[in-house]
Amino acid sequence: MEERIYALMLLCLVLSGVSAIDVTIPQRQYEYARGDNITLSCSFTTTSPINSRTLVVITWSVLSLQPTIEETVIATYYHWPTPSTDIDTDYEGRVSLDLDLTQGKANLKLSSISLADNKDFECRVHTPGDKKGKISATTRLVVLAAPSKPICKIQGTAEYHQNISLICVSEEGSPPPTYSWERHDIKNNPVPHDPSTTDSGGILSLYDIAIWTSGYYICTSENKIHAATCNITLSVSPPKISPSLGWLLNFFN
The missing domain is CATH 2.60.40.10 (Immunoglobulins)
Structure with missing residues (x-):
């Protein structure tokens, strides 16, 4: 041709x-x-x-x-x-x-x-x-095309003083979607993010986390066509005690 x-x-x-x-x-x-x-x-x-x-x-x-x-x-x-x-x-x-x-x-x-x-x-x-x-x-x-329902996941270990990331991504969407995270406390009341928190491209980075970092996190994936959401319940706990350390503590008790 x-x-x-x-x-x-x-x-x-x-x-x-x-x-x-x-x-x-x-x-x-x-x-x-x-x-x-x-x-x-x-x-x-x-x-x-x-x-x-x-x-x-x-x-x-x-x-x-x-x-x-x-x-x-x-x-x-x-x-x-x-x-x-x-x-x-x-x-x-x-x-x-x-x-x-x-x-x-x-x-x-x-x-x-x-x-x-x-x-x-x-x-x-x-x-x-x-x-x-x-x-x-x-x-x-x-x-x-509207964003597909995003997938939310935690990257890192949700224990005291750790740095973790909450990841949010839609597999498709045109124009490419933008992402935003909201935080709710354990009573489901909206609360602001910690000042050190960064929110960029669907990645919410949390630093030196503590018990008050726990809560309900909602990600919104949105473009000019539509919006979709996913959520994560984050429970921050004390570090796990290793078996050897646990034995030692029990010995002195």
């Missing part, structure tokens, strides 16, 4: 005079919920009118954010000699083109979008006689 595109591009240059094309996408970013069927709009203007024998090639590609990974051409339309559309095998059944060449419309329709579609998309139009100007436009697709 790529060889055919390059051959037609070369033919466009041979047949063309010097003029300009303008390809535009109205929004720099689109936001849709996971599972939606969407349309990414692309419009273009050409110097000369397009007819049934005009050599037009329209491509939609997914651009990689990593320079070592090449773009993926997901759909290509050939207007001449016979109108036809090639769809990348990974997108078959999910992608189609909504075209009206006389009106300069070259839209991409994408169904059942997933978090894997959080990418940059490029619309590119090649026509004879238009080798200058703006032949492509890009947009970013942001697929929105």
Whole structure:
């Protein structure tokens, strides 16, 4: 498919005079919920009118954010000699083109979008006689998903004078969720965190803990779509006495 595109591009240059094309996408970013069927709009203007024998090639590609990974051409339309559309095998059944060449419309329709579609998309139009100007436009697709129910856990030993962390993480969410921790005492009354406590990225770090550090801790994972919570009951206890030390204490008692 790529060889055919390059051959037609070369033919466009041979047949063309010097003029300009303008390809535009109205929004720099689109936001849709996971599972939606969407349309990414692309419009273009050409110097000369397009007819049934005009050599037009329209491509939609997914651009990689990593320079070592090449773009993926997901759909290509050939207007001449016979109108036809090639769809990348990974997108078959999910992608189609909504075209009206006389009106300069070259839209991409994408169904059942997933978090894997959080990418940059490029619309590119090649026509004879238009080798200058703006032949492509890009947009970013942001697929929105509520945070999954976070998982709360304790890292460290909940004993006097220890430093521990309460960990909170949602496995998915788009945009990435933010996290916040609330603390309740053993009577379930809201209480402020100790001044030395730090709360960053879902990790609540507790230092030199004591009996009054015990309580009920609630983590909220939230993005612009929704919020979800998890909780932990923290019980801080004295250090365990080793068997040898226990024997010694019993001996002197």
